[in-house]
Amino acid sequence: MQIEGKPRDRITEAGAVIAGWTRLWSQLLVVHVAGPDGRCRGCPSSLNVAPLSPCRLAELAGAAQAAYRAQSRERGARA
Numbered sequence: 001m002q003i004e005g006k007p008r009d010r011i012t013e014a015g016a017v018i019a020g021w022t023r024l025w026s027q028l029l030v031v032h033v034a035g036p037d038g039r040c041r042g043c044p045s046s047l048n049v050a051p052l053s054p055c056r057l058a059e060l061a062g063a064a065q066a067a068y069r070a071q072s073r074e075r076g077a078r079a
Helices: 007-017 022-031 056-078
Strands: none
Touching: 007 056, 022 056
């Protein structure tokens, strides 16, 4: 199965899906931050080197936060 679209587009779409799960993405933003070496502190592994920050989970959480804020602005504009 092939997934169409660019990886960034898929992250944006997934972020929109989880935008309402504020506890999830807010905790991801707290945990998945850059360490002193520029690698994600939330992605430790004894087998692999942690990815450079921002990792995919941090990107997903950021996309969810952006979608949540956009949805909040839309609701405010309608009120």
